Amino acid sequence: MGVEIRVEGLTKSFGRQVIWQDVSLTLPAGEISVMLGPSGTGKSVFLKTLVGLLRPDRGSITIEGRDVTRLRERELYEVRKLFGVLFQDGALFGSMSLYDNIAFPLREHTRRPESEIRRIVLEKMDMVGLIGAEEKLPGEISGGMRKRAGLARALVLEPEIILFDEPDSGLDPVRVAYLNQLIVDLNAQTGATFLIVTHDIASARQVPDNIGLLFRRELVMFGPRDTLLASGEPVVKQFLHGRMQGPIGMAEEKDAAQVEQELAELDAGEHRGPRGGKGASGEGVSPRLLPSPGIVRPPRWEAIAEREAEVWSREGVKGA
Ligand SMILES: Nc1ncnc2c1ncn2[C@@H]1O[C@H](COP(=O)(O)OP(=O)(O)OP(=O)(O)O)[C@@H](O)[C@H]1O
Numbered sequence: 243m244g245v246e247i248r249v250e251g252l253t254k255s256f257g258r259q260v261i262w263q264d265v266s267l268t269l270p271a272g273e274i275s276v277m278l279g280p281s282g283t284g285k286s287v288f289l290k291t292l293v294g295l296l297r298p299d300r301g302s303i304t305i306e307g308r309d310v311t312r313l314r315e316r317e318l319y320e321v322r323k324l325f326g327v328l329f330q331d332g333a334l335f336g337s338m339s340l341y342d343n344i345a346f347p348l349r350e351h352t353r354r355p356e357s358e359i360r361r362i363v364l365e366k367m368d369m370v371g372l373i374g375a376e377e378k379l380p381g382e383i384s385g386g387m388r389k390r391a392g393l394a395r396a397l398v399l400e401p402e403i404i405l406f407d408e409p410d411s412g413l414d415p416v417r418v419a420y421l422n423q424l425i426v427d428l429n430a431q432t433g434a435t436f437l438i439v440t441h442d443i444a445s446a447r448q449v450p451d452n453i454g455l456l457f458r459r460e461l462v463m464f465g466p467r468d469t470l471l472a473s474g475e476p477v478v479k480q481f482l483h484g485r486m487q488g489p490i491g492m493a494e495e496k497d498a499a500q501v502e503q504e505l506a507e508l509d510a511g512e513h514r515g516p517r518g519g520k521g522a523s524g525e526g527v528s529p530r531l532l533p534s535p536g537i538v539r540p541p542r543w544e545a546i547a548e549r550e551a552e553v554w555s556r557e558g559v560k561g562a
Pocket residue numbers: 256261279280281282283284285286287288
């Protein structure tokens with residue numbers, strides 16, 4: 243399971259405001275990719291464009307041989323069945339129990355009998371650790387549980403692609419750690435292609451196979467996690483290490499002279515940034531989060547390990 247998404251030359255603007263231009267990348271089938279970028283760089287717009295909710299100005303999005311940007315509403319409806327989406331707040335119906343919320347896509351899009359719906363809903367609730375909470379209303383549970391319920395709902399139609407819009411927003415670090423493990427486990431179990439938009443650097447460092455970074459209306463870089471973690475590109479480095487020093491400013495991009503001075507200071511070791519020294523900001527290629535014991539790992543995990551070892555030896559970076 244899991245399908246590839248090939249994006250070529252994609253440009254999106256609203257009126258005269260260009261959001262991003264000439265974005266090209268391939269989300270490999272069955273892998274986890276993360277899209278990073280400062281606020282307002284159009285990450286959510288990117289997700290909406292992939293599912294055909296927004297039309298780009300130019301470019302193509304190829305999924306199973308079809309270009310999403312050129313499909314009519316009827317065909318788009320079919321392609322959308324390949325997708326499961328986890329919205330920021332879980333997007334649950336407040337007046338429905340968790341069970342009914344999770345059953346909703348099955349009742350809406352299939353003619354399956356209630357007995358089968360029950361089997362599927364309970365299976366997905368079990369996968370996300372929500373057994374026993376079937377009758378709860380969304381307002382009666384924590385934010386973390388709501389996200390997991392949203393995830394169970396995104397899973398019921400067995401999608402080939404799952405899009406996560408800031409799954410970790412509003413969660414404490416422990417809940418984020420559990421959610422990350424759940425994401426890695428679900429990816430190994432379902433084999434679906436995952437794309438996660440997040441601001442959480444720790445998650446971006448450990449969870450994905452691939453990382454992309456949007457900045458200044460461009461896709462600065464997209465590639466294997468280990469390549470980006472070892473990258474010397476100033477924007478990538480600043481973002482992945484959560485530093486103030488670098489091209490990304492508080493509200494606006496900084497001028498070139500200021501960036502140069504900050505980077506020179508950093509190199510000279512005069513200024514270690516808000517999080518302290520090298521180790522504290524987690525530099526280097528940190529290890530991948532592995533699927534939990536007992537979960538059968540898809541064959542690609544071996545290839546990932548080989549690829550990472552290759553980068554480590556090329557970059558001379560030691561994995562932890
Ligand atoms: N439907 C729309 N019409 C006009 N402008 C829009 C529309 N949707 C988004 N925008 C604009 O596109 C830009 C990017 O928005 P988007 O929400 O995708 O950013 P983001 O990177 O997801 O931000 P954040 O990280 O803060 O969630 C913003 O300037 C926003 O105002």
